[in-house]
Amino acid sequence: MTFKIKRLFNKENAIVLHVCGRVDIECLSTLKELIETEDAKIVLDLSEVTLAGRDAATFLAGCELKGIELRNSPPFLRGWIDNETI
Secondary structure: OOEEEEEEEOOOOOEEEEEEEEEOHHHHHHHHHHHHHOOOOEEEEEEEEEEEOHHHHHHHHHHHHOOOEEEOOOHHHHHHHHHHOO
16 A cells, blocks of 8 residues: 545544555655645644655644644654644
8 A cells, every 4th residue: 555545523513534554655745635625724633653764754744724624644754744844
């Protein structure tokens, strides 16, 4: 499995995109498309991300700057995201 994205709803009427596996260019393109189609608040749950590169960190840092909440980010990825926003 390269990646899997589950679309869920939470109690705050937000759309939760639960990302599993490797966050590569294909995954980022899919995430971008999904985010662009949503009208509600979006949350990215990254708890099951196993591998991600600099492109992913840059993309996710941009999402966070746009108000998209990043939840349960693995420590390795959170560090890269934080470095991208400095």
